[in-house]
Amino acid sequence: MEKNKKITPKFSALLPLFVFVFTFLGVGIYQNDFYALPAPIAVIVGIIFAFIFFKQTITAKIDTLLKGCGDDKILTMCLIYLLAGAFAAITNVTGSVDAIVNLGLDVIAIQYIYVGIFIIAGFLSVSTGTSVGAIVALAPIVIGFADESSADLAILCGALLGGSMFGDNLSIISDTTIAATQSLGCKMSDKFKQNIKIAVPAALFTIAILIFQGSDLESDLTESAVYNYSILKIMPYVLVIVLSIVGVNVFVTLLLGTIAAGVLGIAYGDFTLIESTKIAYTGFTNMTEIFLLSLLTGGLAAMVRRNGGIEFILVKIKKLIKNKKSAQFGIAALVSTINMAIANNTVSIIIAGPIAKTINDEYHLDNKKTASILDIFACIFQGVLPYGAQVLMILSFSKGKIDYLDLIGNTWYLLLLFTYTLLFIAFKRQLKA
Numbered sequence: 001m002e003k004n005k006k007i008t009p010k011f012s013a014l015l016p017l018f019v020f021v022f023t024f025l026g027v028g029i030y031q032n033d034f035y036a037l038p039a040p041i042a043v044i045v046g047i048i049f050a051f052i053f054f055k056q057t058i059t060a061k062i063d064t065l066l067k068g069c070g071d072d073k074i075l076t077m078c079l080i081y082l083l084a085g086a087f088a089a090i091t092n093v094t095g096s097v098d099a100i101v102n103l104g105l106d107v108i109a110i111q112y113i114y115v116g117i118f119i120i121a122g123f124l125s126v127s128t129g130t131s132v133g134a135i136v137a138l139a140p141i142v143i144g145f146a147d148e149s150s151a152d153l154a155i156l157c158g159a160l161l162g163g164s165m166f167g168d169n170l171s172i173i174s175d176t177t178i179a180a181t182q183s184l185g186c187k188m189s190d191k192f193k194q195n196i197k198i199a200v201p202a203a204l205f206t207i208a209i210l211i212f213q214g215s216d217l218e219s220d221l222t223e224s225a226v227y228n229y230s231i232l233k234i235m236p237y238v239l240v241i242v243l244s245i246v247g248v249n250v251f252v253t254l255l256l257g258t259i260a261a262g263v264l265g266i267a268y269g270d271f272t273l274i275e276s277t278k279i280a281y282t283g284f285t286n287m288t289e290i291f292l293l294s295l296l297t298g299g300l301a302a303m304v305r306r307n308g309g310i311e312f313i314l315v316k317i318k319k320l321i322k323n324k325k326s327a328q329f330g331i332a333a334l335v336s337t338i339n340m341a342i343a344n345n346t347v348s349i350i351i352a353g354p355i356a357k358t359i360n361d362e363y364h365l366d367n368k369k370t371a372s373i374l375d376i377f378a379c380i381f382q383g384v385l386p387y388g389a390q391v392l393m394i395l396s397f398s399k400g401k402i403d404y405l406d407l408i409g410n411t412w413y414l415l416l417l418f419t420y421t422l423l424f425i426a427f428k429r430q431l432k433a
Contacts, residue, residue: 010309012053021046027042040292043297050300050303069298069299071347078291081290085285087133090265094270099231102228114155115210117138117156118160119207121166125166135397139397151214151217159210161383161391165413181371183357235260330359332421335374376417
């Protein structure tokens with residue numbers, strides 16, 4: 001009977017989410033360091049508050065928490081984190097990262113380095129279906145570019161973040177794409193074609209800006225340098241991209257990429273078989289914070305939803321809907337609000353999806369456009385949240401060389417995508433292709 005009980009919308013049910021967000025942001029702002037308090041600890045504070053505040057039995061609350069943590073989308077992302085971490089760790093030890101850095105410095109003209117990172121990040125993210133995986137793989141390379149050239153690290157990281165979110169948003173194998181298309185009942189290929197109409201113009205403007213920003217770098221070059229690298233060392237990355245393009249499952253892709261990198265490292269004498277397993281495990285542990293953050297926010301979101309917090313948001317947004325245009329803005333506001341609360345774009349789409357489908361059908365919207373809007377706004381807000389996995393990861397790799405404002409101020413793609421998507425919704429007849 002408990003399962004069939006109607007959920008009553010309650011603003012108070014959102015308080016645990018507010019406790020989580022304000023705890024994390026409050027400590028970060030006060031300490032001027034968003035790593036002063038680990039994000040998973042802030043989530044646990046919110047969960048403890050939920051256990052104290054909500055009125056169900058302890059057993060019922062634990063059951064809800066565990067079901068939220070065990071959601072298949074949450075566990076899918078967590079496993080991707082582990083595989084991506086192992087791949088990044090092993091390729092780093094084999095020298096694959098250094099090989100790509102040197103190849104890039106040798107092949108890409110320095111004035112196009114910003115554009116190069118944006119395109120490579122987008123390509124890798126489209127191929128693997130995960131922005132986090134692309135960032136994990138490329139962040140050390142970006143740091144290497146900044147260390148070995150006159151390129152600005154903040155611009156490079158902004159290009160990396162923007163390119164990774166661009167690819168994730170368009171990827172057919174991305175969790176967000178799967179969640180959005182399943183929720184709206186449209187084909188992935190149709191959503192992809194619709195997404196391109198919105199994302200590509202923003203990407204082209206971004207490329208133009210990055211070319212302009214890199215135009216002065218040529219004068220900073222010193223005398224011609226010789227960069228040593230082995231093309232073979234780059235093969236694990238090439239393998240991952242090729243497998244993804246041909247449609248191989250992201251788990252299989254990352255696993256085979258990790259194995260290939262391990263075999264390459266053993267063949268070159270970089271490490272032994274036993275040592276490779278330890279390196280892979282180190283890669284797992286490097287993902288601990290992101291892993292726990294995703295797991296625990298899934299559980300907290302489930303508790304909030306069960307007590308009417310998410311339903312409260314939905315009711316308020318529905319009141320603002322008057323026509324087709326406002327319905328689309330309402331869906332955008334819905335998924336954006338949820339994403340700001342739980343900092344997980346896939347889970348946000350999963351939560352908002354059924355309501356977006358209801359609104360879509362009530363106002364006779366185009367399924368593929370609604371799926372695109374749902375995915376795009378989840379992508380945008382996930383990419384700019386200071387406590388989002390993507391931002392935290394890039395700032396972590398930078399080791400304090402840049403801060404949050406430096407990063408977001410140079411992430412042109414997300415800012416342009418936000419602007420263009422609003423225009424697309426507001427003037428869809430004029431912009432309709």
